[in-house]
Amino acid sequence: MALIDVLLSLGSSTGTILALLLFLVIVLFSISSISQDEGKYPPGPKPLPLLGNLHMLDLKKTYLSLWELSKEYGSVYTMHFGPKKVVILSGYKTVKQALVNLSEEFGDRDITPIFHDFNQGYGILFSNGENWREMRRFALLNLRDFGMGKKRSEEIIIEESQFLKEEFEKFEGKPFDTTMPIAMAVSNIISAIVYNTRFEYSDTRLHNMVRRPYENMKMTGSTSIQLYNMFPWLRPFVSNQKLIMNNVREAFKQSKELLNGLKKTLNPQEPRGIGDSFLIRQQKDEESGKTDSLYHSMNLYCTINNLFAAGTDTTATTLRWSLLLMAKYPEIQAEVQGEIDRVIGGRQPVVEDRKNLPYTDAVIHETQRLANIIPITPPHKTTCDVHLNGYLIKKGTSVFPLLVSVLRDENEWETPDSFNPRHFLNKQGQFIKKDAFMPFSAGRRVCLGESLARMELFLFFTFLLQHFHFTPPPGVSEDDLDLAPAVGFTLNPAPHKLCAVKRL
Numbered sequence: 016m017a018l019i020d021v022l023l024s025l026g027s028s029t030g031t032i033l034a035l036l037l038f039l040v041i042v043l044f045s046i047s048s049i050s051q052d053e054g055k056y057p058p059g060p061k062p063l064p065l066l067g068n069l070h071m072l073d074l075k076k077t078y079l080s081l082w083e084l085s086k087e088y089g090s091v092y093t094m095h096f097g098p099k100k101v102v103i104l105s106g107y108k109t110v111k112q113a114l115v116n117l118s119e120e121f122g123d124r125d126i127t128p129i130f131h132d133f134n135q136g137y138g139i140l141f142s143n144g145e146n147w148r149e150m151r152r153f154a155l156l157n158l159r160d161f162g163m164g165k166k167r168s169e170e171i172i173i174e175e176s177q178f179l180k181e182e183f184e185k186f187e188g189k190p191f192d193t194t195m196p197i198a199m200a201v202s203n204i205i206s207a208i209v210y211n212t213r214f215e216y217s218d219t220r221l222h223n224m225v226r227r228p229y230e231n232m233k234m235t236g237s238t239s240i241q242l243y244n245m246f247p248w249l250r251p252f253v254s255n256q257k258l259i260m261n262n263v264r265e266a267f268k269q270s271k272e273l274l275n276g277l278k279k280t281l282n283p284q285e286p287r288g289i290g291d292s293f294l295i296r297q298q299k300d301e302e303s304g305k306t307d308s309l310y311h312s313m314n315l316y317c318t319i320n321n322l323f324a325a326g327t328d329t330t331a332t333t334l335r336w337s338l339l340l341m342a343k344y345p346e347i348q349a350e351v352q353g354e355i356d357r358v359i360g361g362r363q364p365v366v367e368d369r370k371n372l373p374y375t376d377a378v379i380h381e382t383q384r385l386a387n388i389i390p391i392t393p394p395h396k397t398t399c400d401v402h403l404n405g406y407l408i409k410k411g412t413s414v415f416p417l418l419v420s421v422l423r424d425e426n427e428w429e430t431p432d433s434f435n436p437r438h439f440l441n442k443q444g445q446f447i448k449k450d451a452f453m454p455f456s457a458g459r460r461v462c463l464g465e466s467l468a469r470m471e472l473f474l475f476f477t478f479l480l481q482h483f484h485f486t487p488p489p490g491v492s493e494d495d496l497d498l499a500p501a502v503g504f505t506l507n508p509a510p511h512k513l514c515a516v517k518r519l
Contacts, residue, residue, distance in 0.1 A: 055407040057102055059093030060084070067095025069245070074238040075502050078390035078419050081105075085420060091404045097245030101394070101413040104403075105420040107427050107451040113403055114395075114416060114458035122459035125396035125413040127244040129235060129256065133263055138317025139463070140325060140393065149309045150318050153296075155463055157289045161208045169366050171207045172471055175200050176478040182216055183483060183515040190488035190512035193338055197475075198225040198331040204471060205326040209319055210273050211287035223269065227262040228324040234259050236504035266323075267316045274315070290319065322464070329388060330468045332507050336386040337379065337476050339508050340434055342485045343496045347436065351375050352518070355481050364477040366470055372477065373446035377439035379472050383454040385434050388505045390419035392456045418453060427451035483515040 060068050072080045085092060085105035092103050104110050113121045123143050124130075130141040139150045161167070179200040199216050202225050206212050214221035234240060234255040243253045250256055277290050286292045293315050300308035341348040354374045355364070369376055395414040400407065408414070423431040428438055428451070441447050455462035462468065487496055500506035 057091045057093045057406040057408070058088050059095075060088065062095035065098060067097045067099070067245075069097060074241050077241065078417060081391070081415065082417055082420050085417070091406050099245060099413065101415055102408055104414060104416045107421045107424045109404060110416045110418070110421050110453070111450070111457065113414070114456065114460070117401060117403065118458035120398055120401040121395050121414060123396040123398050124460065125394035127394060128247045128250070129240050129244055129259065130393070132256065132260055134317045134321075135313065137313045138321045140321045146309055146314070150314060151463060153293070154289070154318060154322065157292045158208065158464065158467065160292070161288050168204070168208070168467060168470060169474070171204055172474045173363060173365070175203050175213075176475055178216070179475065180478065180482055183479070184517065186515060188514055188516045190514050192510070192512055193335050194229075195222075195225065197334050198229065198327060200475065201331040201334070201471060202323065202327045204467075205323050207288070209289045209322060210277065211291070212273070220269065223265065224323060225327065227266050228328050231259050231262050231324070232328050232505050233501075233503040233507075236502055263320070266320050270316050270319050289322070293318070325462065326464050326467070328505055330471050332388050332505055333383055333386060333472060334475055335508055336388070337382045337472075338479070338485050338513060339496060339498070339511060340382055340385075341480065342487050342513050343493050343498065344434060345486075345493060347378060347434070348480070348485065351378055351480050352484070355477060359477075359481065364474060364481060366473065368477070369473055373440060373444060374436065375477060375480075376446050376473070377436040379476055380439045380452060381434060381436045383472075384422045384428070384438065384452060386506065387419050387422050387454070388507075389454070389456075390417065390506060392416045392418055392460070395460065416456070418456065421451055421453050424451055482518060484518050486514045486516060488512050488514060
């Protein structure tokens with residue numbers, strides 16, 4: 016621009032014309048440079064000022080809108096959520112390439128406003144850097160030590176199965192909502208591992224433990240929270256944000272009360288659960304005078320509540336879907352029960368039975384695939400400039416992998432939109448693993464409780480099907496059972512009731 020000033024200072028019409036021509040060349044060159052540079056970036060629909068591509072989204076079913084747009088713009092494309100540019104990944108091959116083959120490059124979490132409100136960058140699910148690495152390492156180590164994948168967790172789940180069975184029996188075959196009983200059973204598994212405590216189903220503390228994550232998951236996927244994530248200045252006007260934060264504060268308060276109880280009987284030589292282990296490490300760091308310790312109260316509360324939210328809602332929701340699908344498809348339920356009767360009979364199912372129950376295992380996997388309870392993973396963020404499918408994605412870009420596009424990829428599944436346990440069976444009826452089965456996500460941010468969740472799903476489902484026949488309420492046909500999910504961050508079944516009829 017200094018050269019233009021010199022030309023204008025000539026004070027002649029020639030200088031003015033030359034200045035205008037030079038300005039035009041600079042503008043054209045800039046436009047050319049931008050278009051050439053943007054040619055490397057993923058394509059996408061043209062955004063509107065301020066709104067971005069908001070007008071193209073159904074915020075009640077955002078995952079379906081994004082999946083549909085991928086059919087027009089490709090497996091890697093750009094969207095604008097308000098003023099924020101994000102990259103959408105669709106299809107098994109592309110999602111696997113990013114999350115597995117390029118796990119480091121796509122390994123950070125993009126912490127949206129509501130997730131920052133939750134945890135302030137602490138805990139596991141919504142943190143990055145050294146805090147994430149240390150808290151994830153701690154959680155994995157202690158989940159293994161206190162049951163995950165071991166006999167102790169199997170024993171805890173088997174014991175809780177009996178309590179859940181008794182709860183179902185109270186309804187005497189009459190219609191009831193499965194939400195609370197299942198969620199309380201699953202929450203008790205996490206409670207045993209974290210607090211070494213089991214709560215009675217009548218205990219209001221357990222009710223609140225279950226209620227808060229359920230409400231928060233539902234509200235986090237609401238239209239108002241999605242808009243808040245796009246336009247953070249809306250915060251004072253978003254009532255759901257206030258309700259979510261009230262639930263978080265209540266959860267922290269309850270955690271503090273339970274942890275204070277543990278402190279009174281804490282034995283550094285014999286930790287009873289994850290809570291004890293954290294308190295012991297925190298105590299050691301304080302005694303040694305370590306000033307930069309990550310084992311502080313905020314990380315403790317956030318980590319515990321991450322475990323409860325992730326460990327309760329997802330597993331309980333999958334189990335609810337499994338029972339709904341059994342009532343919807345009685346012929347599949349009959350085949351599961353026939354296999355259980357042949358292999359197990361009347362004894363207690365154990366994890367070791369899984370390899371001898373291929374059809375039952377296939378039904379559980381197919382439930383996870385079709386239910387698709389987390390259709391979009393919490394957003395990732397690139398740690399550096401990275402090329403994917405020929406496109407440049409800049410460092411710090413928010414990335415949304417569509418798990419729905421993986422679990423229903425028509426190139427990977429024979430009947431992607433139908434409930435078909437044969438997806439996981441070979442011609443001989445043996446169970447087969449499928450690479451495109453990613454309900455727990457993949458890569459660096461894969462669900463750290465995957466093995467525990469798999470154990471819970473198998474033991475609870477098998478035990479319940481062994482003892483109950485699930486049907487729609489009287490006057491409701493199988494065809495009337497609705498498989499359309501309720502809106503939320505996770506996809507829950509729409510409100511419904513089932514009958515759990517005792518098998519003879």
